[in-house]
Amino acid sequence: MFLFPEHQERYEQFIRRDGTHTKDRERQALLYVFAGYEALGNRIDHFYDFEGRMIRPEGFEEVDLTSGSKALVKLAFNLYNNYPCGTVVDLFANLDERNRQLAVEAIKIRFGM
Incomplete structure (x- = not known):
């Protein structure tokens, strides 16, 4: 699920800082994305x-x-509260392979897959 060890560490830090409930998949998906991309996490x-x-x-x-x-x-916001983000094609066209994987995993978190 996590792309690298620091991803998991940062994600857990964000979850603790926010006090995210274990069933709050919307926030989990949001924070997962930010934790998985260092420039955004910072x-x-x-x-x-x-x-x-x-x-x-x-x-x-x-x-x-x-x-x-x-x-x-935009994807993280959309997974959190349906924030307008364009089409899936628009979003994924701007992502490299690693960030596509990050996006797919966030979607899985949001929908409990």
């Missing part, structure tokens, strides 16, 4: 408010993102 506070426990779409205006990292954030 900037998670721009995109997720741990105190208010909600996404921050204004983060798109605060941080310069590559097309791939922007696609991952």
Whole structure:
């Protein structure tokens, strides 16, 4: 499930920091994506408010993102609360192989697969 050891460590750190319930697959999927991409994980506070426990779409205006990292954030937001993210083709077209795997695993988490 995790792509590398630091991915799991960062994910568990985010889960603890947020206080995510074990049945909250929406937040688990969101945090899984951020934990799996270092540049996003380092900037998670721009995109997720741990105190208010909600996404921050204004983060798109605060941080310069590559097309791939922007696609991952949109996917994470969509898995969390159906945030508009375009089509699956649009999202996956901007991802390399590793990030496609990250996206697929996040989808599996969200839908309990």
